[in-house]
Amino acid sequence: MATETMPLMKAINAGLRKALEEDPKTLLMGEDVGRLGGVFRVTDGLYKDFGEERVVDTPLAESGIVGTAIGLALRGYRPILEIQFDGFVYPAFDQITTQLAKMHARALGKLRMPVTIRMPYGGGIGSVEHHSESPEAYFAHTAGLRVVSPSDSSDAYWMLQQAVRSDDPVLYLEPKRRYWQKGALDTAAEPSIGLHQARVHRPFEGDAPADLTLIAYGPMVKTCLDAAAAAAAEGRRLEVVDLRSISPIDFDTVQACVEASGRALVVHEAPVFGAIGGEVAARITERCFYSLEAPVLRVGGYHAPYPPAKAEEEYLPGVDRVLEAVDRSMAY
Amino acid sequence: MTTKSSSVRAGGKGARGGGRRRTGSTAPASGRPATEAAELVQLLTPEGERAEHPDYSIDLTPEQLRDRYRDMVMVRRFDGEAVTLQRQGELGLWASLLGQEAAQIGSARAMRPDDYVFPTYREHGVAWCRDVDPLTLMGMFRGVSHGGWDPNENNFHLYTIVIGSQTLHAVGYAMGIAKDGADAAVTAYFGDGASSQGDVSEAFNFASVYNSPVVFFCQNNQWAISEPTERQFRVPLYQRAAGFGFPGVRVDGNDVLAVEAVTRWALDHARSGGGPVLVEAYTYRMGAHTTTDDPSRYRLSAEQEQWKLKDPIARLKALLTREGIADHDWFETVDAEAEQLAKRLRDGVRSMPNPEPSSLIFDNVYTEPHALVDEERAAYRRFAESLADAEQEGGR
Ligand SMILES: Cc1ncc(C[n+]2csc(CCOP(=O)(O)OP(=O)(O)O)c2C)c(N)n1
Ligand SMILES: [Mg+2]
Numbered sequence: 001m002a003t004e005t006m007p008l009m010k011a012i013n014a015g016l017r018k019a020l021e022e023d024p025k026t027l028l029m030g031e032d033v034g035r036l037g038g039v040f041r042v043t044d045g046l047y048k049d050f051g052e053e054r055v056v057d058t059p060l061a062e063s064g065i066v067g068t069a070i071g072l073a074l075r076g077y078r079p080i081l082e083i084q085f086d087g088f089v090y091p092a093f094d095q096i097t098t099q100l101a102k103m104h105a106r107a108l109g110k111l112r113m114p115v116t117i118r119m120p121y122g123g124g125i126g127s128v129e130h131h132s133e134s135p136e137a138y139f140a141h142t143a144g145l146r147v148v149s150p151s152d153s154s155d156a157y158w159m160l161q162q163a164v165r166s167d168d169p170v171l172y173l174e175p176k177r178r179y180w181q182k183g184a185l186d187t188a189a190e191p192s193i194g195l196h197q198a199r200v201h202r203p204f205e206g207d208a209p210a211d212l213t214l215i216a217y218g219p220m221v222k223t224c225l226d227a228a229a230a231a232a233a234e235g236r237r238l239e240v241v242d243l244r245s246i247s248p249i250d251f252d253t254v255q256a257c258v259e260a261s262g263r264a265l266v267v268h269e270a271p272v273f274g275a276i277g278g279e280v281a282a283r284i285t286e287r288c289f290y291s292l293e294a295p296v297l298r299v300g301g302y303h304a305p306y307p308p309a310k311a312e313e314e315y316l317p318g319v320d321r322v323l324e325a326v327d328r329s330m331a332y
Numbered sequence: 333m334t335t336k337s338s339s340v341r342a343g344g345k346g347a348r349g350g351g352r353r354r355t356g357s358t359a360p361a362s363g364r365p366a367t368e369a370a371e372l373v374q375l376l377t378p379e380g381e382r383a384e385h386p387d388y389s390i391d392l393t394p395e396q397l398r399d400r401y402r403d404m405v406m407v408r409r410f411d412g413e414a415v416t417l418q419r420q421g422e423l424g425l426w427a428s429l430l431g432q433e434a435a436q437i438g439s440a441r442a443m444r445p446d447d448y449v450f451p452t453y454r455e456h457g458v459a460w461c462r463d464v465d466p467l468t469l470m471g472m473f474r475g476v477s478h479g480g481w482d483p484n485e486n487n488f489h490l491y492t493i494v495i496g497s498q499t500l501h502a503v504g505y506a507m508g509i510a511k512d513g514a515d516a517a518v519t520a521y522f523g524d525g526a527s528s529q530g531d532v533s534e535a536f537n538f539a540s541v542y543n544s545p546v547v548f549f550c551q552n553n554q555w556a557i558s559e560p561t562e563r564q565f566r567v568p569l570y571q572r573a574a575g576f577g578f579p580g581v582r583v584d585g586n587d588v589l590a591v592e593a594v595t596r597w598a599l600d601h602a603r604s605g606g607g608p609v610l611v612e613a614y615t616y617r618m619g620a621h622t623t624t625d626d627p628s629r630y631r632l633s634a635e636q637e638q639w640k641l642k643d644p645i646a647r648l649k650a651l652l653t654r655e656g657i658a659d660h661d662w663f664e665t666v667d668a669e670a671e672q673l674a675k676r677l678r679d680g681v682r683s684m685p686n687p688e689p690s691s692l693i694f695d696n697v698y699t700e701p702h703a704l705v706d707e708e709r710a711a712y713r714r715f716a717e718s719l720a721d722a723e724q725e726g727g728r
Contacts, residue, residue, distance in 0.1 A: 035630040036558035059528035059564050060495055060556050088494060091530065126424045128453075129478050130493050273704060302708045307693045309424050309475025314689035314712070324715060 002188035009042050009179035011153035012118070014187065015160035016043060016080065020050050023078060026164060029056045029065055030082030030118075039084060040120060040179055062092035069115050070099055078114045080164060086121040087130025093138070100169045101144030112167040116160075121149075122219045122269045123316055124177035126309040133306050134270035139171050140247040140279075147247040148195060149173035151221035153183030155244060162195035170195075173246075175219035198250035200257060201225060201240040204232045210239035212263040212326055215254060215280055217243040220267045220317060227322040238326065246276055254280065255287045262293035263329045267317050272300040294332035299325045372582050372614055375589040378642045380650025390593035394657045400441065400588050401652060402666050404433040404645045407457040409670035410466045413677055414456075414473065418623040422681050423473045427454045431586070431618030434644030435551045437461060438591025439519065439613070442599055445487065446516040448509075450502040453491045454551075455521050462488035466673070467680045476687055496522060496529030499548065503535045506544035506602075517545040517602040519595075525556025527572070528564045536576040539608035547598045548573075548610045551585060553617035558630040573610035585615030586644040616642075690716070 006014070019026050028043060028050075034057035037044035047055040058065050062083060069079035083089045089096075096117070103113050123132030140147050146168050150156040156174070163170040193199060202210065203225060214224040221242045228238035241257055243249055258264045264284050266277035277298035284296050299317045307315050374383050375390060392400070407429065414426040429436060436457030443449065443461075451458055456469055468480045472491065479490035492498035502520030509516050526532055527550060539546050552569055554561055565572070573580030579601070583594040591613055598609035616639040620627050652658040694709040 031556075032558045034558075037629070039557065039624070057559050057563055060525040060559070061528040061530060063530050064528070090494075091496075126475060128425055128473065128475075128493060302693055302712065303702075303704045304693050304697045304708075305478075307689070308472075308477050310686045311689040311692040312475075314716070315693055320719060321715065324718070 003184055003186040005182050005184055006153055007180050007182050008150070008153050008156045008175070009040060011156040011183070011185050012042050012160060012174060013044060013046070014185070015157040016046060017049075018157075018161065018187070019080060019164045020046065020054055023164070025076060026078045026080055027054045027056060027072070028080050028082065029058050029069060031058060031060055031065075031084050033057060033082050038082065040176065042118075042120075042174075042179075043082070062088055062090075063095050066092040066095035066100060066115075066117070070095065070103065070113065073113050073115050074111065078116075078164060080116045080118065083117060083119040085131045086119060086133040086135055089119060089135060096139070096145070096169075096171075097142045101142045103144075104168065105144060113169045114164075114167045115169045116163045116166075116172055117169070118160075118172045118174060120174045120176035120179070122175055122177055123306060123312050124219065124269075126312070128309070129306070132312065134268065134301065136171075136173060136246050136268075137270055137275040140276060144169065145247060146170040146196070146245070147173065148245045149175060149218035150244065151175060151178065151216075151218055151242050152181070153185045154191065157185050157187065158191055159195055159244065161190070166195070173218055177219050178222060181222065193244075196245040196248050196250060198244055198253040199242045200253060201228070201242065202237075203228045203240070204237040206237075208237065209260040210237045210257070211261060212236075212238050212265060212329055213241060213254075213257040213261045214238055214265050214267060214322070214326075215241045215243060216267045217246060217276075218268075220269060223317060223319060224267055224322060227319045227326070230319060231323065231326065236326070236330075243280075249276075249280065249283070251283050251287065254284060258284050258288045259291040262291050263332075264288075264292075264296045265299065265322070265325050265329055266296065267299045267322055269301055269316055271303050272298045273303045275300060294329045297325050297329050372584050373590045373594055374584040374587050375593060376584075376587045376647055376651060378586070378647050380647040380654060382651070385590070385593075388590065388593040388597060390589050390596070392589065392592075394655075397648070397652060397657055398662070400437055400592075401645070401648050401658070402669075403437045403441070403457070403460065404588065404648065405666050406670050406673055407433050407437065407460050408645060409674050410460075410677055411456055413674040414466075414470055415619070415623060417470065417678065417681050418473070423470060423623075424475050425622050425624060426470075426473050427622045428617075428619035429454050429456050431616045431639065431644070432551055432553060432613075433457055434588035434648075435585035435591055435613040435615045438588040439549050439595040439611070442592045442595035443519060444516070444599075446514075447599065448487045448489070448502075448505050448516065448518045450489045450498040450505070450518065450520045451491055452495075452498065452521050452523060452526070453493050454523075455491070458521065459488060462486040464488055467677055467684075470677060470681050471684060474681060474684060476684060476692075496526040496531040496535075498522070499526070499532050499535035500538070502546050502548075503539045503542075503544050503608075506539065506546035506608075507542050509545055510542070515545075515603050517547060517599045519547045519549050519599070521549050521551065523556060524550060524552040524554065524561050524564055524569065525559065526550075527569055536573070536578075536608070536610070540576045540578055543605070543607040545602035545605075546608045547595065547602055548608060549595065550610065550612045551615055552612050553585075553615050554635075555617050555621070555627075555631070557621045557625065558627075560631075568612070570610055570612035573608075576608075578608045578610065580610040580612065582612045582614055585613030586639075586642045586647070588644055588648055 034047040281296035440461035506518040570580035570582040
């Protein structure tokens, strides 16, 4: 009955609705999430249906949003927060990293922080400054936080349920440029895949191992699938590992893939230096050293502030840059 | 929404400021006039009649009055043109100042050239007064730059989009002015929504503690995207200043005369060692938050209709007409000039070149060469060239 095709953002909306319905202790908090339904309309209709006690328009203060959510969590609530844009999470950075992330450890396990922080991230929408950034590395670097990012409608819905149910704080990163990307969602059957498991796509014919493993998450999964499709047309077999989770990372799945293919390329929008790609590359080197045919390569943003919109196409990894790196890897 | 009282005085200010006064001050040592006003400061009624206020007055020459009118008309016109250009896909976004012309022109014209301005992202009218070409502003919203003007050329800082951050920069700049013994002042613009940010409270506190020459100028336009001011504060904003130990004044933000009078006083107060002042310009965001916003989802158009009756331009026009300061022909000339400006901007935006991407991305990340940036720039160029070559081959 329940399989529908819907845009990723509608799937998040449906997921939030389910979370609000299932647990009376959940509540949504954020700027403009109420009457407006969020600047992207992700929370559309929820204020009307659940009221202002459950869907809360907060004062314009990110530190306040996260800090008070910590207090609400201490009191037994399960807050689901929205940070309006990636570039505006920093006023809350202190509360997230020094308080939220560490509370469980500091209290010797006596306290739990079941707080979900939703945040649209990444570029590609032609926006002004601070609306296109990929700050996941800062958070993945912080012990105590779980960091995940869905790439399609089904994951958007189900990973949100898992994130909300988690008794640890979860940063749930929404690939905003894919908000309008349609995908199938079955709301009746929870997939067996866990929140922190990677998923492998093998968009080519036959059972032979892939020529190369692309590793991505969030918005870059589609870019990598597009690259794989283009490569398949030229007879090259690229598999795509959708990490889905950035902290922790499912290195077992990554390892199995790379041991078979011998080549790996990590793709993300975030600047390459000091980011997730480096961590993945190091782990692959440790785990798959004798299987590697080429060094693990990375494609991502540059070591520069996210540029004005007219240059973002050049800044962001696209199919061409992915395939160029594939060529470099294959040349070893 | 009604307003009750307009000014809260911080007690003991004169004594506290003693010994810290900087030289070169021009304002009366006593700070702002003593009488407590019971109303929003207003010198020009919505009907365009002059109003008296016990504390504030302003004497603008006929020429200055015409200038203020002209400023507001020009600014409204180019703001409207920007909205149109966004609709046509020429700009990525625009944050309209519609309705806030008096708050911006009045405050900006109260400043001296050596005063320094820290704007938000909506201060196109202030930018206009600081001689920043509207075409440059539009370039930012088109996506060719993150600003594009040299802040030091006009003492007008870059737009700040992260809500509230610039208020601290303004205080720091003002601290520097005080250390230098200069007699300039700083204006920090911010919104009603921004008043909730920790940075803004910290700015108030630093300014108070260091008695910094800064004017916090809040355009309370009643909305922070979809959130009304009740979500940001439960006491009138200007009253907050008292708790930090400096004066707060609420002024009719649609009255260009009152705004200029109050801001002049505030700047003089700051400049002459009196410390910070909070000015709350009570106004209304007549348009959407930005071109991507749809206000019909959260507010009633009746509210907007009410505010239309308080239009800042119409009321000054009524005054100019009543007092015979300007006639029909002159108004037509201004309108024609505004149309010319709009045309220049339209043409300018449409023919605006895209900067070379690699310079947009890699130039100016650091003041000095940086190995990683250099390496990535080289890699980028190699890749871009290989693409161009491939395209050429494909074309053959
Ligand atoms: C730190 C931060 N959080 C959120 C935003 C998103 N945002 C942009 S404008 C705005 C509302 C600002 O309201 P106000 O301060 O009243 O200024 P106005 O837009 O009315 O001029 C919000 C929430 C932001 N730019 N920065
Ligand atoms: Mg506002």
